[in-house]
Amino acid sequence: MKMKKRVYLALMMPFLCFVGGAAQEVTEGVPVDENPNLVLWEDSLVDNKPVLNPTKFWDNWFITVNVGTFYNLVDNGGSAKAGKMFQPAAGLSVGKWISPWGGFRLMGMWGRGAGHTNPQYVGDNYYHWNIINGYGDALFNLHNLFGGYKENRKFQLMALAGIGVEHVESFDVKGTNITTEKNNLLGFRTGLLASFRLNKALAFNLEASINMLDDSYDGQVYDNKWDMHLNFLAGLVYRFKNHDGTRQFTYARRNEEKYAILNDEINRLRREVEAMKKAPAVNVVEKVVKSNQTTVLISFDANSTKINRLQEVNVYTAAEAIKKIENGDLYITPASNITDTDLFNGRANAVRDALMNEYNIPAGHIFIEQDRKLVDSLDPSKNCVVVYIVK
Template structure:
């Protein structure tokens, strides 16, 4: 039991950073905007089409595997390779690139039939010559950033490891020319130099039809291995923003309601002084008429009370407690019929009414025996043809 408890505590501690949120609030006139940022490293804002494009240039050695690998040593088959690519990351973990790679390949050929240099391969007589030919390979790759996929996105990560696979077309420049489809896979390692620049090590294997070198042997395919080192420039806009939720509140109507409530409370105080000598029941009836109704507005889909709503309820609670203890007030919850299902609106209207009742009782000391809770579910626009003014709770005396 002790081990299970310790494991649960460690799991909760590890998960808590991903669940944390930060919040910013800005005021512009009557509009309040609240922005909540999630710290979940696996959630980012969707980027735009022109975001996170990059250009890569690299060079290094490459080796061809063909029909005469036994006749010519590995070192004699090494030739230079050039990589030029442009691409885009759609998410921190998935991207694409279009790449040119090429220059020349080295190998051997029988009887000088294809791309012979005229130089014989030592030890194999006059029937085997060295070969060399120029080529290009145009290829489209899909890239998977394993660092971001498995460890979450981090803007300043020094090393990113990516696997990629692609399909392209390879063709020789020199007669006898040949061309065919290529398939490639590789491992791309990127090292952050600054915000705009990465250094890269690209290890790649490619496979192409056996006839690409102008000679058909015993196998169906020839192969290429390359290792290039290069630089990647990341165009602006680069990187991703944290996922966020933006909530906007229009305080204009709420401020107007609060001012009206303040006027009503002032009127209550004036009437209390004027009717101090009257009978208690008559005084209660007058006060009940003055504080007959109160309206609290909720954001769409929400049942929690804002600070402005709590301030209004505090003033209402003072008025209720100043009146007669026998007066019962009905708290009625509503939801906007134009949004949400009937079941959802029933729940929202009920929870809103209960939230107002709980606030009056638990925070401001109103007797629960003076409160009655009702809810009406989704309703059509009740005030000024404004659906926002249907997401409310209204408090009235009987």
């Protein structure tokens, strides 16, 4: 094989290898059922399981509005009519899922308490009071914890456990021996929550939990250690958008459509290489000039300043080359005479911005030179990278 063939093949093979790797570019944040071209990125498996896309602090937050009832389990409740012990309740909570398996919420509620006097001493009397409480709850998604995470699961069962403070006041003491005016009590909570996914942003929750409090919760203190109220709540959940536009955790994926485009380009270049191997040998006398300059060609679509997807590999090549040169410079210049200065500057700036923003090449080592003659006049021994913009 002659010199030109060897040089061409040597230049093509790094390109082929890189494009093969670039084809597995990860696409963040799009669930698989929303784009059939996105598939799980098998190359990112850990313990034979796909990994999740990274999240930020403000991802996976939600807000919930609840309405329902308290059922009060208090002193002398056994002699009361069950229907009398149900009282209205409403709440608002804000929370965050730290992982698909666990999160937290801060919840405030208002409700009414219901008590019953001992009919043997003061008659069969019912009384009420106001309740305002605030709890911090840990949330555990049982489906994800034991069944593995699945995007867009329609139904999820969760457990919760929390601690908080309850303020009770405004006791209706008419006809009773209750003398308490108000009180602040430490409370503990545990329960279950069923969540039904309505769409990307909304879910409907049904919650059953129990709050355990000091015996003075109902204004009466007997031998019982705890007073309690059961909470039966229905809630509407709104999940805020994440930084990538989703409202949930997502798996890393690759874009099969883009993979197909790059794969076609790889096959085309391989066919060209095979054709060159079969071409008749041509004797070429070449003058070898020693040069330390690395040259890269970058072409654009007609009248466009946007870097074509197939040219991104050349930008990468230029970036890798300049990184290998200590304090080296990179020159962006036209491959031929400029006919549209604004168009050239737009393309050159696009290349410069890509090198700076995507590959962290210092701006002080990137030069845009409209006069190619000045770049061609550089000392061949100067260690640098030259990027030619092709019309």
